[in-house]
Amino acid sequence: MPTDEDRRGELGAFLRSVRERVVRAEFGLPPAGRGRTVGLRREEVSYLSGVSVTWYTWLEQGRDINPSRQVLDAVGRTLRLGVAEHRYVLNLAGFAPLPAPPSHEVATVPSHLQRFLDAIGDNPAYALTAEWGIAGWNDAYERLYPNVATTAPNERNLLWAVFTDPAVRALLADWELTSQRFLAEFRAEIGSRLGDPVLADLVARLSDVSPAFRAGWQRHSIEGFESRERLFHHPEFGTVRYEHHQLRPSDQPEFQIVVYTPLAD
Known part of the structure; x- marks a missing residue:
């Protein structure tokens, strides 16, 4: 050491x-x-x-x-x-690197990360910004959640989708548990940046439109990410089971890549 x-x-x-x-x-x-x-x-x-x-x-x-x-x-x-x-x-020197400053502009993944998402093929995959904006995705994720391609860019945020889009609520087999787990993970990630204008605006808007978000935010639950099973009820594919993975590219650590790999019944 x-x-x-x-x-x-x-x-x-x-x-x-x-x-x-x-x-x-x-x-x-x-x-x-x-x-x-x-x-x-x-x-x-x-x-x-x-x-x-x-x-x-x-x-x-x-x-x-x-x-x-x-x-x-x-x-x-x-x-x-x-x-x-x-x-x-x-x-x-004992300092953590500074996080990327928040921006009201809609981020998109660099071209090489989009190629990586596309190469994942039939496994749904998407990229999140530090504010959990959905910055890129592959065709498999769009098949799982078609609204990602039609949602206004300034609302293309994972938490916003989970707490406001009825299609996501119907898609998630355990919405009550998953939505609160996401919220606890989000809070754990952004705790040191709660005063950032973009995050404060997101929290305020979600608190206004979603009683479930507002109640969960007031509980102050904190959880770190762990790979886990995810169950979806898709209107076309039926019930599908995935394992949820997350990684950060070494050259673009401001993004996190989420990948769903299939689990056998």
Whole structure:
């Protein structure tokens, strides 16, 4: 198990490695001593980041200090860290990565994730945003829940569908149990972001239109996700049983992919 000293040492070594290999011309800086075109001085990183040179030097030396997230973000921007690199720095310093900021715009999955959903084939699959907006789905999921393709984008939200669409209520064999389980999982996921405008608006609108949501929200139930059996009463296919799975793409962790795989009777 790595110690705090190990993590501080790795953080310092990583920052030093990045600093020493960046191209000076990309920062509008002339070559350094002996015509060196690669690598920034610590003083230059300090100046560009707005961080004291002593503080930055201590970071690279792995000193027992407690850098703020703002300092690490500033250094990360200066060194032009990628998403994975920035996340690595935050984790080493004991911070969780910042969630994606909420947006009133309707998100759609990137093309490579849509291809992944399509490749899942006959197993219903869809992608959720951090606010549980349905951002993509495959043909199998549309066959299971046709309304997903015709619902207005700003209402294409899993919780909204579960608590307001009569077709979903008829589709779910155990609607009372499943709807409250979803609500408890949703609350567990977004607990630290309850003040976000998009989430506050969703909760307010659902509380207005759904007594079941309002009562469940007031219970403050919390549950983590677990794969489980799901039973659907489909008007065309009859009763179908699936196992419910969830995963997050490493390169797009703001989305969660939900897949239903069939269970034999």
